[in-house]
Amino acid sequence: TPSKEGKMFIKALFDYDPNEDKAIPCKEAGLSFKKGDILQIMSQDDATWWQAKHAGDANPRAGLIPSKHFQERKQCARALGVVPMPGNPFPVRSFRLSRKDKKTNKSMYECKKSDQYDTADVPTYEEVTPYRRQTNEKYRLVVLVGPVGVGLNELKRKLLISDTQHYGVTVPHTTRAKRSQESDGVEYIFISKHLFETDVQNNKFIEYGEYKNNYYGTSIDSVRSVLAKNKVCLLDVQPHTVKHLRTLEFKPYVIFIKPPSIERLRETRKNAKIISGRDDQGAAKPFTEEDFQDMIKSAQIMENQYGHLFDKIIVNDDLTVAFNELKTTFDKLETEAHWVPVSWLH
Numbered sequence: 001t002p003s004k005e006g007k008m009f010i011k012a013l014f015d016y017d018p019n020e021d022k023a024i025p026c027k028e029a030g031l032s033f034k035k036g037d038i039l040q041i042m043s044q045d046d047a048t049w050w051q052a053k054h055a056g057d058a059n060p061r062a063g064l065i066p067s068k069h070f071q072e073r074k075q076c077a078r079a080l081g082v083v084p085m086p087g088n089p090f091p092v093r094s095f096r097l098s099r100k101d102k103k104t105n106k107s108m109y110e111c112k113k114s115d116q117y118d119t120a121d122v123p124t125y126e127e128v129t130p131y132r133r134q135t136n137e138k139y140r141l142v143v144l145v146g147p148v149g150v151g152l153n154e155l156k157r158k159l160l161i162s163d164t165q166h167y168g169v170t171v172p173h174t175t176r177a178k179r180s181q182e183s184d185g186v187e188y189i190f191i192s193k194h195l196f197e198t199d200v201q202n203n204k205f206i207e208y209g210e211y212k213n214n215y216y217g218t219s220i221d222s223v224r225s226v227l228a229k230n231k232v233c234l235l236d237v238q239p240h241t242v243k244h245l246r247t248l249e250f251k252p253y254v255i256f257i258k259p260p261s262i263e264r265l266r267e268t269r270k271n272a273k274i275i276s277g278r279d280d281q282g283a284a285k286p287f288t289e290e291d292f293q294d295m296i297k298s299a300q301i302m303e304n305q306y307g308h309l310f311d312k313i314i315v316n317d318d319l320t321v322a323f324n325e326l327k328t329t330f331d332k333l334e335t336e337a338h339w340v341p342v343s344w345l346h
C-alpha cells in the first residue's frame with residue numbers, strides 16, 4: 001500500500017489530554033488536542049498509537065495519539081460502563097456486555113455481532129482535506145444552530161437584508177389553508193395532508209412538525225431550489241438533523257450560535273424579548289432568569305452532543321459584533337480553503 005505518511009489530515013472529534021490517559025505508555029510522548037483540531041498524521045505503523053502533529057505546526061516533532069480503532073474501543077467501553085483492555089486486538093464493531101470476570105467481578109465485553117453499539121456513531125476522527133469552492137460551483141449550505149432565544153433568527157434576518165441577492169432561505173411546506181394576503185411559494189408551499197404524509201414517507205423532509213392540527217416542514221428540495229438560484233442557503237434546524245445533511249451535495253458549513261455568560265445575558269438582554277415560536281411567530285415576552293438558565297443549559301447540551309459537527313462557534317454577546325463575525329465567516333467561506341471530510345470530494 002502506498003505510504004500516506006504526512007499526507008493524511010484528520011479532524012479530532014473529541015478532546016484528548018495524554019496526562020489523563022492511563023493507557024498511554026509515556027505521557028510525555030502524547031499530543032494533546034481539542035475537539036475540532038486538525039491533525040497531520042505522521043505514522044500509522046502502530047495499531048494502537050498513531051504519531052501526529054497539529055496541522056501547520058512547524059515543529060517537526062510528532063506526538064502519540066490513540067489510533068481511531070483504539071479510541072473507538074475506549075469510547076464504546078466507556079459508554080457501556082466497562083473497563084477497556086488495551087492491547088487486546090479485536091474489531092470494534094459491536095461490543096456486547098457478556099459476562100462477569102470471575103476474579104474481579106467486573107463486566108467484560110466481547111466482540112460479537114450485535115446492534116448494541118454502532119461505531120458510525122462514535123465520534124473519534126474524521127479524515128479531512130482542504131476544499132475551496134470553485135467560481136462556477138454552487139454555494140455551500142450554511143446551517144445555523146443554537147438554543148431558543150440566542151438571537152439566531154435576528155442574525156439570519158440581518159444577513160438576508162444585508163444582501164438579498166446573495167443569501168436565501170427555504171420556503172416551508174404547510175397543510176394549513178392559505179391566508180388571503182399570502183401567495184403559494186412565498187410564505188409557504190401549500191399542500192394537502194395526504195401529499196405531506198406521502199412526502200414524509202419518502203424522506204423528502206429535513207424536519208417537520210405539527211402545529212394546531214396542521215403539518216409544517218422544510219423539504220430537501222426547498223434547499224436545492226435556493227442553491228439552484230446561485231444563492232447561499234441559510235437554514236436553521238435542530239442539531240440532530242445536521243448529520244443527515246452532511247452530504248457531498250450540500251457540503252454544509254455548520255455555525256453554532258452560542259450564548260455568552262449568564263451575567264452578560266442579564267446585561268445585554270435586559271430590555272429584549274424572547275420569542276417562543278419558530279421563525280419569530282410566537283408571542284414575545286421579556287426574558288426571565290429561567291430563560292437565561294435554559295438557554296445556557298441547552299447550549300451546553302448541544303455543544304456536548306453535537307460539537308464535533310460544528311465548523312464555527314460564534315458567541316452572540318453583542319449583536320453587532322456577532323453579526324460582523326458572521327459576515328467575516330461568510331466572506332472567508334467563499335474565498336478561502338476549508339477542511340471538509342474527504343468523502344465529500346469523491
Ligand code: 5GP
Pocket residue numbers: 172173176207208209210211216217218277278279281282
Ligand atoms: P403560521 O401558521 O402562523 O404561519 O405558523 C405557525 C407555526 O408553524 C409557526 O410559529 C411555527 O411554529 C410553525 N412552522 C412554520 N414553518 C415551519 C417549518 O418549516 N417547520 C416546522 N417544524 N414548523 C414550522
